[in-house]
Amino acid sequence: MRISETPAALAGIDFGAPSPEVARALIGAIILVDGVGGRIVETEAYDRADPASHTFAGPTRRNAPMFGPPGHSYIYLSYGMHWCLNFVCREAGHGAGVLIRALEPLHGMELMAARRGQTDARLLCSGPGRLCQALALGSALNSMSLAAPPFLLLPRAGGELLVAGPRIGISKAIDVPWRFGLAGSRFLSKPFR
DNA sequence: CTTAGGATCGCCT
DNA sequence: GGCGATCCTAAGC
Numbered sequence: 001m002r003i004s005e006t007p008a009a010l011a012g013i014d015f016g017a018p019s020p021e022v023a024r025a026l027i028g029a030i031i032l033v034d035g036v037g038g039r040i041v042e043t044e045a046y047d048r049a050d051p052a053s054h055t056f057a058g059p060t061r062r063n064a065p066m067f068g069p070p071g072h073s074y075i076y077l078s079y080g081m082h083w084c085l086n087f088v089c090r091e092a093g094h095g096a097g098v099l100i101r102a103l104e105p106l107h108g109m110e111l112m113a114a115r116r117g118q119t120d121a122r123l124l125c126s127g128p129g130r131l132c133q134a135l136a137l138g139s140a141l142n143s144m145s146l147a148a149p150p151f152l153l154l155p156r157a158g159g160e161l162l163v164a165g166p167r168i169g170i171s172k173a174i175d176v177p178w179r180f181g182l183a184g185s186r187f188l189s190k191p192f193r
Numbered sequence: 194c195t196t197a198g199g200a201t202c203g204c205c206t
Numbered sequence: 207g208g209c210g211a212t213c214c215t216a217a218g219c
Contacts, residue, residue: 078212169211
């Protein structure tokens, strides 16, 4: 294992764990891309045996990163317009990951505002498409290690209070409670019921 | 506050 | 050919 891929370089998160565990562990961690980003306040887990997952029907050209090594990115184009960021987890070949749905913007506010075309902090990174636009994430950073530049993953403080509920924007497995959030955060893409 | 429609295109059957 | 792990705007209550 290279130094850059030790657990410490990944904020101590075990990306070999099942995706719901990783999704919970990521709440409160800080993700930066070239120094721009913030605190993860909302995630969703997806798994190979999950009808809502891109990997449910097996490996394809698009979802190949999800079957690659854990601790890497999977960035795909949604609705022909919006990029979405996932963190691959489980062992290589499994096909599981965590969708990053919202950040509390902390670093590079001016750059994020310029990229987003507006200054309301609550609208910079509150949604998977919005945060990718704010952090300039696209195909160029697909399937890259999260333990190496331009990515930087920093540990959460610890003791965060979490909430959970059904995932958003899907039509299958709509009752699976694999959406996780930081309780009370103003930066969620949608409130939890 | 909630809902509806349109934008826009890569991916898979 | 149909369909999204979305977002924005406008309109209704």
